[in-house]
Amino acid sequence: MCSHSLEVGIVLCTTLLVAACEREMRNFDPVPEGAQVGGSSGAAMVSHYERNAHALATGKRLWTWYNCGGCHANGGGGASGPALMDAQWLYGWDAASIYQSIADGRANGMPAYRGRIPEDQLWQLAAYVRSLSGLAPQDGAPNRDDALLTRTPESFSDKQNPERAQPSAATGQR
């Protein structure tokens, strides 16, 4: 009985280590010193959070906690804030640009979250926002909803080909 369990445990452990250790890794360290938006360390932050299922799942939870869904809709389809599951991006679709939108806000109605929530949560949110349109790796993106399902799960999202849209209130783009 005991040895059988041990065997199973070893097999499981090995499988996890080989197949998905980075995907499942939980990093409890704060953000490295000097991490700057847009710089090379910014790019490192992106891969750090985006390839991590735990970070993406946390981002999804924060999306609800911090009322993101109230403006951008539960699944990122948009309401008073623009859709984030589509290909249209006003301020850039790379994680650093999305981080900046969340942290500093945007003039057409996006509130600034910097100073209101911890730095690593801003990155987790940015990573999750990218997963809404299939820009984050699909093997790490959330594939189920605890709440009422309103869209295809993030892990099954077709990757959208991002393109820059022009901000103009009068033409229905924000």
Place this chain on the structure above:
Amino acid sequence: MTPTRFHLRCLKAVFLLGLAASIGVCAADRDGDWPMPARDFANTRYAPLADINTANVGTLRQASTFSTGVSRGHEAAPIVVGDTMYVVTPYPNIVYALDLSKPALPLRWKFEPKPDPFAQGVACCDVVNLGLAVADGKVFVNTLDNQTIALNASDGKELWRFRSADPRSGEPRTMAPLVVKGRVLIGNDGSAFGVRGWLIALDLASGKELWRAYSTGPDREVLIGPEYKPFYAKDRGTDLGVATWPQGAWKIGGGTVSGWLSFDPDLGLVYYGTANPAPWNAEQRPGDNKFTSGVFARDIATGRARWFYQVSPHDRFHYEATNENILVDLQLPGGTRRALLHPDRNGYLYVFDRLTGEVLSATPFVRITTSTGVDLRTGELRYAPEKLPRANIVVRGICPSSAGGKNWQPSAWSPATRLLYIPHQNLCQDEEVMATSFIAGTPYMGAIIKMKTGPGSGNRGRVTAWDPVAGRAAWTVDEDFPVWSGALATAGDLVFYGTMDGWFKAVDAKSGKLLWRFKTESGIVGQPVAYRGPDGKEYIAVLSGVGGWAGSIAFDDIDARDGSAAGGFAGAIGDLKLRTAKGGKLHVFALP
């Protein structure tokens, strides 16, 4: 134009048409004008004009157009006083004054208030504006960033500005002001962001605040005193705006005044509904949550409350009570009653005694699963226990949806047919509520909703001609999409309305039979009006330009693959994207 000239022309028109009965109206108060979105204080939207009627409406044709240059939801009514038409656009709230004496409608002037663009983000249901008002030679317009601006009607020169709040607080302003007895009445919006609601009276001449009545909080701030005499015991008590909330929650409790205002000159009372309590998730605010989702009657001179009736106590479904209140006198068993008709989002058509606040009847005009009726003895709404929203549990088959049996789109009353013409939707929804935190300037909701088509043959909209005395529909017309435009009734026995896929229609007021229709480039969510031009002829006007809570589906920045997009409308009308396109245009129609 001078009053004398108008008087002569009016008489001439009357003479030619043989409408002797109109002479008194013409001479007294220019029957050809449409000076406020609802046309009159009673909110009837009835034009006493019959040049265009059931016999000739088939020949109606487009006489002129004007592009607004804006392409969000055009929910406003074109306003006509004398020989000028005034149009306010959605954000950025440009005001145009058009010269009606020339066929091309050239601009007399244009005013650009340049609102703070941030306000776009806090407007829950598109960046709409429900219309401006003209009175005393002045134009009064609300902007999305919480300003009320008075302009000189003849040249557009700014006279004063009143600003209430920074939109970063979560507060926008989309409602239409009502100008009464030297006062400009305005209300705020933003219940979805936990904004505390109020109604403010501004001095017409100076823009100074005369009084402010909050919808939540202690009696002294709600302007409740000895003259407050609600009809039902459930609405009586001291400081209910505090006591019916968890501690302090009334400060972020919503109840904004984002809908229509009515006024009875004989009683000196202003009537309006308050919006939903915040947050949407009702579990977080045990209690009745006074004075949200109810109807107030207030003294115009002091703002003090005369009565209040909470339509949806402890509002479970974000039904609000901000729909229009139409003031009419009805012949009911027992005699003539000074009534108030209130087609509420919760699905009942309420007939109130507007003197006392007594509910004379409350009859479903759509399918309702969230409640089983209204107890007329206690005034209590009987909620259906099986649809009680509980955190983290999906409740399906909620009818009507949170957008209501009807939403903002205003009904019209014809004194000729004695029918109320209600444009509305036929939608239900699935919903799940969850815990939410108040973060200033962000949505305070805690709800996910996904709407779906209501019962029937797949139609998602309807126009209902309601007989409030009999308590039943005289006729109904089904529409594919929610009928998100206002209704217009005329003495020509016609009812006009628009559809979200761009049809502007005239139906027989007695039967609902379609008599005429015209296709516009963009869907119609505006308020049609009728007026008499400087040439003495009757015209019909409406703005096209799809948008609003429902119509925002058509915008590029909404992705309908998420059923919760556009406040849940994507679940029900995602196909709107393929049926219309955004736009913004004034259409004027006349007989050949």
